[in-house]
Amino acid sequence: MTDTATAPFDKNVNNAATHPKYLSVWNVEAFYGESYIVQGVSFDIHEGEILALLGRNGAGKTSTLRTIARLDSPALASGEIWLDHQPLHTMRSHQAAAAGIALVPEDRRVIPGLTVEENLQLAQIAPPVGWSLERVYQLFPRLGERRKQEGVTLSGGEQQMLAIARALCRDIKVLLLDEPYEGLAPVIVQEIARTLEIIRDQGITTVIVEQNAVAALKLADRAVILDIGKVVFDGSAREVLENETLRAQYLAI
Numbered sequence: 001m002t003d004t005a006t007a008p009f010d011k012n013v014n015n016a017a018t019h020p021k022y023l024s025v026w027n028v029e030a031f032y033g034e035s036y037i038v039q040g041v042s043f044d045i046h047e048g049e050i051l052a053l054l055g056r057n058g059a060g061k062t063s064t065l066r067t068i069a070r071l072d073s074p075a076l077a078s079g080e081i082w083l084d085h086q087p088l089h090t091m092r093s094h095q096a097a098a099a100g101i102a103l104v105p106e107d108r109r110v111i112p113g114l115t116v117e118e119n120l121q122l123a124q125i126a127p128p129v130g131w132s133l134e135r136v137y138q139l140f141p142r143l144g145e146r147r148k149q150e151g152v153t154l155s156g157g158e159q160q161m162l163a164i165a166r167a168l169c170r171d172i173k174v175l176l177l178d179e180p181y182e183g184l185a186p187v188i189v190q191e192i193a194r195t196l197e198i199i200r201d202q203g204i205t206t207v208i209v210e211q212n213a214v215a216a217l218k219l220a221d222r223a224v225i226l227d228i229g230k231v232v233f234d235g236s237a238r239e240v241l242e243n244e245t246l247r248a249q250y251l252a253i
């Protein structure tokens, strides 16, 4: 672990200059069968940043996250992915998970028949274990209150919190969030955003894919925009919020 691992991220500091690259995606190409979907995607993220990965429907956002997590599909054909000096591109998904990648998929995958606490305990069954249950419940008091409730009976927002909490129960370096705000009321979106800021301040690096681009941009430090499998913008989140042409062209907002 580097000595910057526990340093809180300060938006006012030029982190690009002071922090080393942490997750590097370089010229990644990935296919579903014959379909060429991730078409030479490159971006870097510094430790402790939140990066919003945006773009229209079908731009390749989920596919890029799945490729970083080293799921079998889409298949990585070329390019490199490095996490804190570890070559993710040579790994299978379980190895990438052990290296510190946690993907929270759009459907949240709360396990039926298990309570909130059992869902969390299951994540801690094998090392490397991350946050303790006490620490998780401190961050998500709603989950603490409902620890004995079956996970799938939680509200959508609470299930999203459980999915994020479960990722933190493992010792992770990078959280990949696929549409965490989907179907949630604005007040719950704000609650989850505040939690993600706290998680960032505790040293975890996050990539967020989100249709609610404005909410993601307000949370994120940086933004990468994809269009038809290629990067068309890489810069600060504020720049996208302030650039009407860019938003209209690639995000339709």
Ligand SMILES: Nc1ncnc2c1ncn2[C@@H]1O[C@H](COP(=O)(O)OP(=O)(O)OP(=O)(O)O)[C@@H](O)[C@H]1O
Pocket (backbone or CB within 6 Å): 032, 035, 037, 055, 056, 057, 058, 059, 060, 061, 062, 063, 064, 073, 211
């Ligand atoms: N399993 C699959 N097999 C074949 N093609 C797929 C598969 N999954 C996705 N695709 C295609 O890959 C392209 C990119 O999909 P992806 O889900 O990565 O986009 P996205 O930017 O996340 O879109 P959305 O915002 O709609 O979720 C789309 O054209 C989609 O139809």
